[in-house]
Amino acid sequence: MNQILDGARILLCLSFLIYASWNDYKTREVSNKVWVILGPLALALTAFQFSIYSSQPLQQLISYTLSFAITSALAIAIFYAGGFGGADAKALMCISLALPVYPNHLLPEPPGFVSPLFPITIFTNSVLLGALSVFYAVFRNLLWKARNRGSVFEGLETESLGHKILALFSGYKVKISKLEVGHMYPLEDVEVNDEGDKKRKLLVFPKDEEREEIVARILENVKEEKLDGGVWVTPGLPLLIFITAGLIIALAYGDIVWILLSSFLK
Numbered sequence: 001m002n003q004i005l006d007g008a009r010i011l012l013c014l015s016f017l018i019y020a021s022w023n024d025y026k027t028r029e030v031s032n033k034v035w036v037i038l039g040p041l042a043l044a045l046t047a048f049q050f051s052i053y054s055s056q057p058l059q060q061l062i063s064y065t066l067s068f069a070i071t072s073a074l075a076i077a078i079f080y081a082g083g084f085g086g087a088d089a090k091a092l093m094c095i096s097l098a099l100p101v102y103p104n105h106l107l108p109e110p111p112g113f114v115s116p117l118f119p120i121t122i123f124t125n126s127v128l129l130g131a132l133s134v135f136y137a138v139f140r141n142l143l144w145k146a147r148n149r150g151s152v153f154e155g156l157e158t159e160s161l162g163h164k165i166l167a168l169f170s171g172y173k174v175k176i177s178k179l180e181v182g183h184m185y186p187l188e189d190v191e192v193n194d195e196g197d198k199k200r201k202l203l204v205f206p207k208d209e210e211r212e213e214i215v216a217r218i219l220e221n222v223k224e225e226k227l228d229g230g231v232w233v234t235p236g237l238p239l240l241i242f243i244t245a246g247l248i249i250a251l252a253y254g255d256i257v258w259i260l261l262s263s264f265l266k
Helices: 002-027 032-053 057-080 086-098 118-131 133-147 161-170 176-180 208-225 239-252 256-265
Strands: 172-174 184-186 188-192 198-202 231-235
Touching: 002 032, 002 086, 002 239, 032 057, 032 086, 057 086, 057 118, 086 118, 086 239, 118 133, 118 239, 118 256, 133 161, 133 172, 161 198, 172 176, 176 184, 176 208, 176 231, 184 208, 188 208
Parallel strands: none
Antiparallel strands: 172 231, 184 231, 188 198
């Protein structure tokens, strides 16, 4: 029965995450109803299995509570820092309710390391998968440079080297018209000083709730100065796809970051 309940919790998570990932890919939006349904169902299944079959109730309760608390704190902190969207944070929190620890009744221990806080392994896997988008950003920037004579940071020359490096690896330049696409987020903004002079600046962590205001400022600046050299953007990655893939990899192989580090250090 433990195996059946482990399988039910995995299937529940994967079903909702695949549905949410599809919506994230198509519209970059996921209804809160997904998490309102998944969260209570995940908690109910986990609580039922714990109450009936727990062999070490106090130890398991502490592990489950820590897993949910730490995962939730991490997800909320990254959300408010602008690292990912609300749906991604809610997905991790729901996963921590459904799979607070590795489901070892159904699956054997994977060949790679698995954190006692299983959702953290899923998170690190998804971060590594998402980081592969760096190669796409670098390719786009090299392509832009090959097609244009000017600097990729024209109008942003006073920005720090660190900000420029972050922009090169996390975004790329597009035509102004591309800002109308909903999943493109500006990596730059326009600020006005006390004298009324306008200055472009790079953004380190663009926030979804500020997107419309930033786009409006950019378009106003473009209209006034007739800029046509492009604007820095970062694509709104469908992170739920990476989280779903991170879960599957965690179940089959464990923590791929740990596996890669172990292979490198051998």
